[in-house]
Amino acid sequence: MDTNALREFIDKLLSEQPKNSLKVYFSYWNAPRYISFLPQISTEVQDEILSAALHNLSTQFGNTIVAYNPVGVADGEIEKLDKDTIEKINAYCESITDGTVIKDMNTLKVDKIDFYCLEINLDGQAVFLFRQFHKLKRLRKGILTRIVNNELQITDSNFLGIEEAVDIVLFGDDVYLMNHISLERIFKYRDEFLKKTNEALGELLTQNIISNIDQFTEDCRNDIRIMKRFTNIMTKERLPLFFDNYEKVPDIVEILGLDIDFDEDGRLVYREKSQLFHIINLLSDAYFKSLIAERAGVAKTEGEI
Numbered sequence: 313m314d315t316n317a318l319r320e321f322i323d324k325l326l327s328e329q330p331k332n333s334l335k336v337y338f339s340y341w342n343a344p345r346y347i348s349f350l351p352q353i354s355t356e357v358q359d360e361i362l363s364a365a366l367h368n369l370s371t372q373f374g375n376t377i378v379a380y381n382p383v384g385v386a387d388g389e390i391e392k393l394d395k396d397t398i399e400k401i402n403a404y405c406e407s408i409t410d411g412t413v414i415k416d417m418n419t420l421k422v423d424k425i426d427f428y429c430l431e432i433n434l435d436g437q438a439v440f441l442f443r444q445f446h447k448l449k450r451l452r453k454g455i456l457t458r459i460v461n462n463e464l465q466i467t468d469s470n471f472l473g474i475e476e477a478v479d480i481v482l483f484g485d486d487v488y489l490m491n492h493i494s495l496e497r498i499f500k501y502r503d504e505f506l507k508k509t510n511e512a513l514g515e516l517l518t519q520n521i522i523s524n525i526d527q528f529t530e531d532c533r534n535d536i537r538i539m540k541r542f543t544n545i546m547t548k549e550r551l552p553l554f555f556d557n558y559e560k561v562p563d564i565v566e567i568l569g570l571d572i573d574f575d576e577d578g579r580l581v582y583r584e585k586s587q588l589f590h591i592i593n594l595l596s597d598a599y600f601k602s603l604i605a606e607r608a609g610v611a612k613t614e615g616e617i
Contacts, residue, residue, distance in 0.1 A: 315377050315392070318439070318483045322370050325362070325434055333433050334358045337408050338445070338472060340426040341500060346400075346407035348429075349420045361474055365430055365441055368476040372490060382505065382540040382547070384492060391489040398487060400499045404429075427498045428474065442480040442498050444491075446473060505539035508546045512595075515551055521558060522591070523575050528582040535585070541592045550596050564599055 325333075332355070339348040353361075378385065380393035395401055406412060408431070414420070430441040479494035480487060495501040513529050522528055532538045545551060554561075561580070565572045570590045573581040580591060593599055 315373070315486075315488075318481070318486070318488070319370075319373050321434070321437060321439060321483065322366055322373065325432060325439075326366050326370060328434065329359070329362070330434050331355060332358070334362055335408075335431040335433075336361065336474070337413065337429045337431065338420060338425050339404070339407060339429060340424045344403075346404045347424075348404075348407040348413050349417060350408070350413045350415050351417050352415075361430065362432065364474075364476045365478060366432075369441070369478050369481070369490075372478075377488070380489065380495075382543040385489075391492065393487050393489070395482065395485045395487050397504075398495070398499050398501065399504065400501075401482070401487070404499070422472065425472075427479075428472075430474075440482040441478045442482070442494070443475060443477060444479055444494055444497055446475070502536065502539070505536065505543050506533065508543040509533060509539045512542045512546050512551060515555075519555055521555075521579050522582055523577075523579045524582045528591075531585050531588060535588065538588055538592060541596060545592075545596045548596075553597055554595050561594060564594065568599060 334353065335350060336353060337348045337350055339346050341347075372390065376389045377392050378389045380391040385391050408429070425445040427442055427444050429443075432439050432441070477490075479491040480489055480498060482488075489495055509532055513525075513532065516522055517525055517529075532542065562574060562578075564570075565574075571587055572590055575581050582591070
């Protein structure tokens, strides 16, 4: 489904304000699966949640929609990617099926919750809104109270807060990121970064162009920034370009004064972590030379190359 279909669906939900259309799941990751809880919700509470979340979301979808970039996103942009590229979405969907979701809220421990999800249904369509869970802090002193049937009662301070903001939207086969980092925190996307990094490292090992490859591999796998860059490189299929033009690399290193040496076989010599970004920039073809002043430098974003 395209973005216009999502906008139209949100507008329809706002205008029709359907009753009994909302489910709220509180979930956490317990490898190898998600654990999800489904409480009962009154019509009044449903109306409050729907109004708050949908009004806030409708204002955000006037922003620019761009393809997901593991490295980052500009302010005011919403990233979009295919549901099938997020391995753990299916595991989450399994956790909220009738036979799996937990409806006994007495077994829920608030401290374990990672996120909550609003499932909103209308006319056979559904949208899922995800938000990282922020536990409200306990009062340092004193007690919390509430009014029930005109009576003041003490209440537990383990509140389940639901905010207006949304981090991730799932609609059909499309996933929209309102908050870039939430993909890692809700759907454990770091595993995908590691998978793509291992694929890239395997190709580098096969080509035999980096000496001390074992240390290079270990340092890459321990740096999330490098893993994101490798994910971007593999997604954009940049490695073949690097391999096919490897004879140009020594000149680029010399022009830019990079801290990289070459052994007698012409391989890049890896010594320490300070070289990681120099090498990753070479692999991603991020270095450029300006046309007018012929300045050499590194592009910070894809659009600069």
